[in-house]
Amino acid sequence: MTAEPRRVVMADDHPQLRAHIRHALEAGGFEVCAEAGTGPEAVRLAQEYEPDVVLLDIHMPGSGIRAAAEISRLLPATAIVMLTVSRDDNDLFDSLRAGASGYLLKDTDPERLPAALRGVLSGEAAIPRALVARILDEFRDPGKRRLGRRSKPASLLSSREWEVMALLAEGLTTDEVAKRLFLSPTTVRVHISSVLRKLRVKDRQSALDLLREEP
Structure with a gap:
């Protein structure tokens, strides 16, 4: 008997990008059961559908990181993957602290997303190699100065x-x-x-x- 497709709720405030991602995921055997354009909407839809994975943009209205933390609290069995343009260390570490199991960049080839999500569902972390190096650097030198999103400017x-x-x-x-x-x-x-x-x-x-x- 054929296994049921893994279910995804995706959240991004760009409808055109969501359409590209939906096409890639469905072509890769996933079912996109709902789409959101804001963080609070993503939380609501995640509760409604209880998907296997929630794919979140970081800098959408309502904050993807706050949504990740809330979904992680409400649905601990649901995997959370961030999909973002941000390479900022603060965003990366805040996402991981919020419960994300993956941090993918939007310049990732959409055709690679299904494999990345399957890896997360198998217990792997979906993080680009360049960002993995930053995580290792953080552990080696936790006092290292990080630049970016939380500065006053x-x-x-x-x-x-x-x-x-x-x-x-x-x-x-x-x-x-x-x-x-x-x-x-x-x-x-x-x-x-x-x-x-x-x-x-x-x-x-x-x-x-x-x-x-x-x-």
Whole structure:
């Protein structure tokens, strides 16, 4: 008898990205039983469907990390995997502390997602090698200075502005950021201008330097 497909609730505030992920997961033998666009909605749907896996964006409205912590508390048998653009150490460690068993980047080939989720359901941790190295570094040097999301300047930014700046910090161009976030280049430039205004700096590099300051 054929086994029932593993069930997934996915949450991301980008409908187009959700459609790509749904297609990849269903092609890989998973059943996407519900989609959410906010953290609270993800918690509600997880309770309703009790899926095998919840796939969460971090910087969606309502916070994916808060949603992960709540789902982990309410549904300890449900695996939680974060899917995000953020390579920030704080986001990575906060996700793991909230109960996530995986931390995948949105530039991951969607066709690899089913295998990654199956690995999580088999007891493996789905974390890119580069981020595993950061976890090891944290254990080797727990006092090491980490940069990013919790700095005072970063707290002034919206989640979308932070995503844009995080990708610029990785070296992506405006057009590449737009493609990654399913935005127009004009919209990306509007977000960058808003960041410069909020941080009271004149250029992108100055903004990035300020966001890298120690909290």
